[in-house]
Amino acid sequence: MKLYNITYFLREGIQSIFSHRLMSIAATSVICACLLLMGSFSLVAMNIDKLLEDIENKNEIVAYVEETFTEEAARAIESDILEITEIDSVEYMTKEKALENFKKEFGDESGILDGLDERNPLRDRYTVTLRNIHDTQKVADALSEVDGIAKVSARSDITDKIIQVRDVTTAICTVLILILVLVSVFIISNTVNLTMFNRREEIAIMKMIGATNGFVRIPFVIEGLLIGIAGASVALLLQWGVYEYIVASTLSAISFIPTVSFGSAIWYILIMFYGVGILVGGAGSALTLRKFLKV
Amino acid sequence: MVRLLDVCKVYENGTPALSGINLKIDDGEFVFLVGSSASGKSTIVKILTSEVKMTSGRGIVNGFNLNRIKPSKVPELRRTVGVVFQDFRLIDKKTVYENVAFAMRAVGAPPRIIKKRVPYVLQLVGLERKMKSYPNELSGGERQRVAVARALVNNPSMIIADEPTGNLDPKMSIEIMSLLEKINELGTTVLVVTHERELVNEFSKRVIAIDSGRIISDRTGGYYQNETL
Structure with a gap:
């Protein structure tokens, strides 16, 4: 690929985010909301885990x-x-x-x-x-x-109970987070689908002019990636703010409950948010686009 | 250059669109393809641009065998055929310049060439002053001229205009036709699909008439003057 093509694709992808402002905002919000849900759930799970671990240590x-x-x-x-x-x-x-x-x-x-x-x-x-x-x-x-x-x-009877509770909560949390990931992928791919449907005419024109599928696809994928990254970034900031607020205002009042600091969870959240955001944004648009390229 | 030999098309829902079409258009010709709506004109255009596959028969367009063309080669075929549509099909979010330049980028032209070629082509269609306008700021005739410029910019050997004047008033229609005639004089094959008899009669060109999916007449000079359709 030639350099002028790369700059063209980048410019095209970025421009397109701004020229389809409403759809971009919608897609970013959906990704952001899904990630927030996932993130919140993970943080709750982490805190439960920490609490149980703490009880374990006291045993x-x-x-x-x-x-x-x-x-x-x-x-x-x-x-x-x-x-x-x-x-x-x-x-x-x-x-x-x-x-x-x-x-x-x-x-x-x-x-x-x-x-x-x-x-x-x-x-x-x-x-x-x-x-x-x-x-x-x-x-x-x-x-x-x-x-x-x-x-x-x-008190081995108590420790056995704690182990049980912890195993069950870990299992429930894992299943719930997986379900959330699936639901998010579904919602996000629907949003991408809607975005594409809005622009099927544009795609058809490109194809009629003699553009290859790759030429049509790359700006969309770049756009999807950027929206995914934007959604993840907004979600990360919101998650951080909200979590710190909740910890500071409520949980800290109940002093015997140990809390996970956001800093210690940040890598997990960071990898999850950007991983899911980039995956659904980029791969989501590449896959959804296939349907519209058959012109 | 177009060769269609005994081409038939039946759509998947069973609707027959074309039967036994034989068509020969040589390089540099100006041809009208006329017929009422649903006569099969649009199906011929779609077959020529490989948008639909023929059910039977054989076809060649600008050296591409329509029967054997791979999906990956279809973009190359389309680059040799500039298509102008009734509804212009411009991208509303892009300026006139961008709409035309975009077609060059799609075929991988370097920016240096694009910067020279796009103003030249826009000047050819008389829109050099509207380069920075958006399609919705233009009249119908101007929009269609942008579409012609876009079809022309990659130097195709043939231009297919599918009802190019369908959305235009008579004065603008003549303007567009004259533009296409001028392009033809510069060496590009032009195929105009239309159902407007007055327009066809204004120009003394080869006219192919199609009805119910069959070619019923192919002669030079105003077809509609002698027969009704």
């Missing part, structure tokens, strides 16, 4: 040390515990510290625990976090094997 196993062990002996067990490969981190806590924490949890009513300082009923303990929540039962079993561990407390 620690507590291993109590034999009461007969001195603090020194108790601290010596740590190396044994660390030999369990599934463990992410281990934290040792003396019974005094444990009691202090216990009191904190009671807050104003900690008075009922007052008499306990002299005869602390709590034990020294290790708080263990896992790399993978699926290993809870396995690690609990391994911990109880360790010499010096009297008792292991692990």
Whole structure:
């Protein structure tokens, strides 16, 4: 292809966006709306995932040390515990510290625990976090094997539930996002179809003059690509603004809910928006055009 | 150059359009193809530009075999035939200059050549002052002259004008015909499809008459003067 053709196609594609202003705005809006829907859904899914992950992380196993062990002996067990490969981190806590924490949890009513300082009923303990929540039962079993561990407390029933909920939400979100992609492709291809139908006369004229299919197609594809990129860009900005607003105004008020920052999701959103935008804009117009080229 | 040999066309819905058409037009000729509406005139034009395929028979247009032409070669055929339509078929969003230049770009002409050729052709049809106008700012006659310029700009060996004066008043119709005659004198074959008898009678040219899909007469000189159709 000669250089003057490339500049011609580019100019033609860009000019055509402006000379068919209404259709361009309509197509950009449709792409933008579909992407926003997809993006919003993905962000909701990400937040649910993050929330569940957070709950997972809080799900620690507590291993109590034999009461007969001195603090020194108790601290010596740590190396044994660390030999369990599934463990992410281990934290040792003396019974005094444990009691202090216990009191904190009671807050104003900690008075009922007052008499306990002299005869602390709590034990020294290790708080263990896992790399993978699926290993809870396995690690609990391994911990109880360790010499010096009297008792292991692990709520494997709760972790099983969380795993279930997370698996189900991931599946539902994936299916819903796929459906959204399909619906978007359908809506967008219809919009492109409408644009083409509006300009079938123009296409027929080009063909009658002796233009090849490629010559007719390229400006349309460039136009579609640019509209796809524009739709993705607008959607990205809107998504960003709206998301930050929602996070700042509502979610942050409920402090115990962890939120995904837009920055950490931006690559996913960026790739999805521009990928889908360019694909449906460019490929959409190339494919839809085929029908109108049969003159 | 056109050769049609025993050409028949039956449309997919069963409508017969042409039967046993034999047609021979040599380079440099000026020919009227006349007939009432639905007589098959437009079907002949569509066959010549490979817009529709003939059902049977054989045909050659400017060296392209209509029976064997590949879809990828159809644009090349069309570049040798400039077509002018009754409804002008200009692109409303483009200026007069752009409408004509566009036809040159479609065949891959370099901008340098386009810049020289388009003003020349627009001058030939008398529109050099309207280059920057848009089609909807022009009169019917002017629009048709843009269409003629567009058909002419790639130097086709033949121009087919399908009812070029159908939307024009008599004075403008004569103007367009004179323009086509001038183009013919410059060496381009011209085929004018029309049903306007007065117009045909104004010019003493070869007239081929078609009725119900058959050629009923082919002679030089005003056809309508002697027979009714």
